[in-house]
Amino acid sequence: MLRLMIFGVIASLWLPVPTAWGEPAVRVVATTTVVADLVRQVGGDRIAVESLMAEGVDPHSYRATPRDANRLARAELVVANGLHLEGKLATLLSRLSSRRPVVFLGESLPEERLLPIGNGLFDPHIWFDAALWSQCPTAVAAALGKLDPAGAANYRQRAAVYTTRLAHLDTQVRDRLAAIPARRRVLITAHDAFRYFGRAYDVEVIGVQGTSTESEAGLADMNRLVELVVSRQIPAVFVETSVSDRNLMALQEGAAARGQQVRLGGRLYSDALGAPGSDGDTLERALLANVTTIVRALADPEMSAEVADE
Amino acid sequence: MMPLPGVLGALLPYNTLVVACGVAAVGCAAGVVGTLGVLRRRALVADAAAHATLVGVALALLVTGQRSLAVLLAGGLGSAILALGLLVLIRAVTRTRDDAATAIVLSVSFGLGIVLISGMVARGVPGSGGLERFLLGHAAALTAADAMLLGTVSVLVILAVAIGLKEATMVAFDPAFAAAAGWPAAMIDLVLVALVAVMVVVGLPAAGAVLVTALVVIPPVVARQWTDRLVPMLVLAGGVGLASGVIGVAVSSASPRLPTGPVVVLVAAGCFAVSLVVAPRRGLLARWRAGHRRGRTDYLLMTEDHR
Numbered sequence: 096m097l098r099l100m101i102f103g104v105i106a107s108l109w110l111p112v113p114t115a116w117g118e119p120a121v122r123v124v125a126t127t128t129v130v131a132d133l134v135r136q137v138g139g140d141r142i143a144v145e146s147l148m149a150e151g152v153d154p155h156s157y158r159a160t161p162r163d164a165n166r167l168a169r170a171e172l173v174v175a176n177g178l179h180l181e182g183k184l185a186t187l188l189s190r191l192s193s194r195r196p197v198v199f200l201g202e203s204l205p206e207e208r209l210l211p212i213g214n215g216l217f218d219p220h221i222w223f224d225a226a227l228w229s230q231c232p233t234a235v236a237a238a239l240g241k242l243d244p245a246g247a248a249n250y251r252q253r254a255a256v257y258t259t260r261l262a263h264l265d266t267q268v269r270d271r272l273a274a275i276p277a278r279r280r281v282l283i284t285a286h287d288a289f290r291y292f293g294r295a296y297d298v299e300v301i302g303v304q305g306t307s308t309e310s311e312a313g314l315a316d317m318n319r320l321v322e323l324v325v326s327r328q329i330p331a332v333f334v335e336t337s338v339s340d341r342n343l344m345a346l347q348e349g350a351a352a353r354g355q356q357v358r359l360g361g362r363l364y365s366d367a368l369g370a371p372g373s374d375g376d377t378l379e380r381a382l383l384a385n386v387t388t389i390v391r392a393l394a395d396p397e398m399s400a401e402v403a404d405e
Numbered sequence: 406m407m408p409l410p411g412v413l414g415a416l417l418p419y420n421t422l423v424v425a426c427g428v429a430a431v432g433c434a435a436g437v438v439g440t441l442g443v444l445r446r447r448a449l450v451a452d453a454a455a456h457a458t459l460v461g462v463a464l465a466l467l468v469t470g471q472r473s474l475a476v477l478l479a480g481g482l483g484s485a486i487l488a489l490g491l492l493v494l495i496r497a498v499t500r501t502r503d504d505a506a507t508a509i510v511l512s513v514s515f516g517l518g519i520v521l522i523s524g525m526v527a528r529g530v531p532g533s534g535g536l537e538r539f540l541l542g543h544a545a546a547l548t549a550a551d552a553m554l555l556g557t558v559s560v561l562v563i564l565a566v567a568i569g570l571k572e573a574t575m576v577a578f579d580p581a582f583a584a585a586a587g588w589p590a591a592m593i594d595l596v597l598v599a600l601v602a603v604m605v606v607v608g609l610p611a612a613g614a615v616l617v618t619a620l621v622v623i624p625p626v627v628a629r630q631w632t633d634r635l636v637p638m639l640v641l642a643g644g645v646g647l648a649s650g651v652i653g654v655a656v657s658s659a660s661p662r663l664p665t666g667p668v669v670v671l672v673a674a675g676c677f678a679v680s681l682v683v684a685p686r687r688g689l690l691a692r693w694r695a696g697h698r699r700g701r702t703d704y705l706l707m708t709e710d711h712r
């Protein structure tokens with residue numbers, strides 16, 4: 096009897112809560128790891144979620160493979176970040192949307208909360224503003240509920256819980272960043288993935304490369320950045336997990352030539368989360384890990400050891 | 406950390422100076438090697454080499470797990486030389502036309518590279534994101550170490566051309582004689598092709614695949630407008646490449662969001678446009694004047710002479 100109970104407990108920990116047939120109620124394919132995390136938070140164990148792009152992948156330059164096309168074709172629901180984050184998947188996704196439900200999270204947000212980047216386009220990196228991201232779960236819950244009416248109430252409830260968690264996260268991030276003196280609250284990264292983060296938490300954000308990793312920084316931009324780093328005495332710049340950091344090395348050298356030592360403040364999660372088990376395997380953990388890295392490098396630069404480039 | 410050489414350092418931002426040195430070196434050496442390439446009608450070899458680097462670059466990352474410039478370039482050089490060897494082999498064995506063989510090697514190797522990188526990206530190989538942008542080049546991100554590497558290889562390539570000048574002249578201008586005299590023409594050709602490959606690979610980070618091809622082709626064509634003799638042509642092509650590099654870097658550092666590589670090539674193309682018009686004898690103006698002086702028949706004869 097006892098054995099049976101233990102087995103029951105272990106089983107309930109490890110097995111997904113089954114639907115009537117023991118099958119996932121909805122098979123979802125998400126484009127990025129960030130999006131997949133959101134869907135998982137809302138859907139819980141009733142659904143199966145796959146992410147097209149693995150950890151550490153740059154979504155701006157990601158091209159679909161034939162295998163991806165198969166996975167998308169088998170999915171009952173596709174969730175994408177939208178706002179042209181998945182630049183090379185855009186046509187595939189829009190073709191798909193005529194045949195099955197495709198949720199574009201960014202497009203579900205009120206336009207006045209988005210940051211315009213010219214030509215009627217908006218910055219797609221919406222996830223590191225916890226308050227803004229907390230508006231996305233409802234759209235996912237609604238889409239899941241439509242496909243699985245029996246679970247609709249469950250999805251709505253989980254979405255509400257997750258929204259509350261994100262609100263809590265929002266305050267937590269704000270409190271922790273307060274440790275950085277205002278003058279040094281400048282986040283310099285390889286590409287502009289943190290503008291929503293900067294707006295939400297009052298950090299000046301500068302991407303060397305622009306909003307998409309597809310554009311190139313000119314020499315004039317590089318010189319201007321060196322000037323800024325030197326004049327504001329910025330102690331650290333940050334490497335992103337999914338983007339090449341050659342720009343930052345050049346920037347570091349330029350500042351060093353002017354007598355300003357700039358450290359590599361560490362790796363930030365930007366367009367992709369970390370592998371399962373890492374300190375950034377969910378959005379909540381990735382955002383907190385980023386904040387820890389930023390605070391450590393900017394609040395008290397003497398304390399932080401230089402993070403060696405891999 | 407890195408003191409700048411005197412006056413220049415005081416006048417120019419550090420990064421501008423680094424990039425100018427790297428790009429000027431590449432421009433100069435590309436012009437010199439390109440001259441031989443263009444004379445041997447091997448201009449498009451550069452294009453094939455550039456696109457063939459992608460496979461090697463991807464493999465280098467896959468094997469070493471590193472994304473440093475030297476590692477990627479070594480891989481790129483390996484696959485570029487392999488592809489060009491294949492090119493020479495195809496021509497020798499199958500009697501495929503030059504341009505067709507070049508096109509085959511270019512498209513197959515480029516396709517292979519893209520497939521490989523897509524596969525790596527899909528499997529989340531660290532650092533593989535946007536690896537194909539390696540082919541686009543990124544001059545503004547050059548570091549002093551990168552510029553040093555580019556400069557060293559450029560000097561070595563120019564030295565190699567200088568040492569083999571006699572052989573190169575013969576093969577470039579009179580391949581039939583060279584063959585008759587028992588010169589290993591195929592061997593010299595192979596060396597030449599390999600030099601072009603080296604130059605292209607080294608130029609990639611500064612200018613990118615399409616643009617480095619332009620740097621191998623345009624300065625020699627400009628030089629050809631002004632002279633018929635090899636040594637002045639080599640010097641002139643090197644000079645045009647170098648000047649395009651320096652001017653292009655200066656222009657792109659003067660205003661924001663101007664990528665350096667394309668600007669450099671536009672400057673070179675500007676030189677070409679100017680010499681097309683004003684070059685002595687070959688220029689449009691000179692021909693037009695000559696045509697007026699001698700009358701139509703003589704004009705035709707004259708252009709015939711200069712074929």
Ligand SMILES: [Zn+2]
Nearest residue numbers: 220288306366
């Ligand atoms: Zn991004």
